[in-house]
Amino acid sequence: MLRSQTKLMDLGRRLCRSIGNNNGSNLTMVEVDDKTGIATLTLNKPPVNSCNLELLLDLNESIKQIERNGSRGLILTSSNDKVFSSGLDLNELHQPNQDRLIAFWRALQDMWLSLFLSRVPTAAAINGHAIAVGCVLATACEYRVMLPGFSIGIHATKFGYVVPPFILISYLSVLPRYIAERALLQGKLFSIDEALHVNLIDEVADGKSDAIIKCAKFIGSFAKTQPDARALTKRQTRAQDVQLLIKDPEGQLRESLEYINTPFFQQGLEVYLAKLKSKSKE
Numbered sequence: 001m002l003r004s005q006t007k008l009m010d011l012g013r014r015l016c017r018s019i020g021n022n023n024g025s026n027l028t029m030v031e032v033d034d035k036t037g038i039a040t041l042t043l044n045k046p047p048v049n050s051c052n053l054e055l056l057l058d059l060n061e062s063i064k065q066i067e068r069n070g071s072r073g074l075i076l077t078s079s080n081d082k083v084f085s086s087g088l089d090l091n092e093l094h095q096p097n098q099d100r101l102i103a104f105w106r107a108l109q110d111m112w113l114s115l116f117l118s119r120v121p122t123a124a125a126i127n128g129h130a131i132a133v134g135c136v137l138a139t140a141c142e143y144r145v146m147l148p149g150f151s152i153g154i155h156a157t158k159f160g161y162v163v164p165p166f167i168l169i170s171y172l173s174v175l176p177r178y179i180a181e182r183a184l185l186q187g188k189l190f191s192i193d194e195a196l197h198v199n200l201i202d203e204v205a206d207g208k209s210d211a212i213i214k215c216a217k218f219i220g221s222f223a224k225t226q227p228d229a230r231a232l233t234k235r236q237t238r239a240q241d242v243q244l245l246i247k248d249p250e251g252q253l254r255e256s257l258e259y260i261n262t263p264f265f266q267q268g269l270e271v272y273l274a275k276l277k278s279k280s281k282e
């Protein structure tokens with residue numbers, strides 16, 4: 001690598017400062033670019049960023065921290081170069097301790113609301129597979145840039161999971177209804193070309209740094225808007241989508257828990273988890 005290139009990269013690094021989210025965990029990392037004021041929020045739970053209770057709480061705290069510290073935007077990405085997020089940690093749903101399950105599902109609902117309604121511009125640099133809730137994280141953002149060779153989508157019905165309304169809504173907020181419905185019913189995972197074709201993603205990048213640059217450019221497109229006016233307009237635009245979860249979070253929680261605790265769901269999950277484990281040993 002040329003010395004001038006190395007120098008440029010070092011400079012880039014120096015311009016970023018890490019900010020903690022006060023809980024001392026490294027499950028997510030936040031770096032703010034001093035020049036642009038944009039925060040990069042990196043999912044960092046090996047091996048595949050599956051969302052367990054701790055990651056969801058951490059992610060929510062980081063989203064709030066980014067808003068509190070006056071960042072100009074949020075870019076969500078992953079420290080894993082193959083997986084953006086593998087969705088919910090299925091171990092949280094399998095034969096769950098009921099108190100932990102309640103905390104887990106509440107954390108999921110709260111985190112989704114924080115990201116979906118974030119007052120700052122949000123973009124996802126999808127540098128790996130984005131499966132189920134991994135896709136939901138991306139669609140909660142306002143813009144999506146993805147790297148080739150990976151899949152994105154919600155394939156829940158293939159494995160016997162009914163999706164809760166807020167997951168459905170997050171799909172419907174970016175896809176036309178007929179495409180969202182068909183994809184959900186088929187349990188479809190989109191290739192990058194398919195995702196671009198239906199506008200599930202906005203752009204393709206040829207590497208993670210290119211994806212981050214493209215996300216930053218999108219965020220920069222709001223430079224001339226007044227932040228409070230932008231934030232309130234976004235909230236109004238999305239108000240109907242969040243109505244159910246804001247008006248009756250406990251009802252939504254109850255409905256999901258009832259479903260997760262059914263023998264039907266638990267048996268299906270057991271089979272799926274066993275398949276997943278045997279695949280990873282191949």
Ligand SMILES: CCCCC/C=C\C/C=C\CCC/C=C/C(=O)SCCNC(=O)CCNC(=O)[C@H](O)C(C)(C)COP(=O)(O)OP(=O)(O)OC[C@H]1O[C@@H](n2cnc3c(N)ncnc32)[C@H](O)[C@@H]1OP(=O)(O)O
Pocket residue numbers: 047048050082083085086087088089090091129131132133134156161162163164165167255256257259260276277279280281
């Ligand atoms: C009537 C009203 C109804 C209301 C309904 C309410 C509630 C319904 C409840 C739930 C359904 C909601 C919808 C579902 C949302 C979800 O997000 S479910 C999660 C779905 N995700 C997946 O299925 C992803 C599965 N994983 C993969 O496909 C692959 O792992 C991969 C992401 C493509 C990465 O592949 P690779 O890099 O090859 O890694 P491995 O497969 O080897 O995996 C490494 C280890 O990680 C474990 N793992 C992977 N994903 C998960 C996960 N999601 N949860 C837990 N663990 C996971 C995998 O088993 C390996 O572990 P070991 O190394 O074997 O220990």
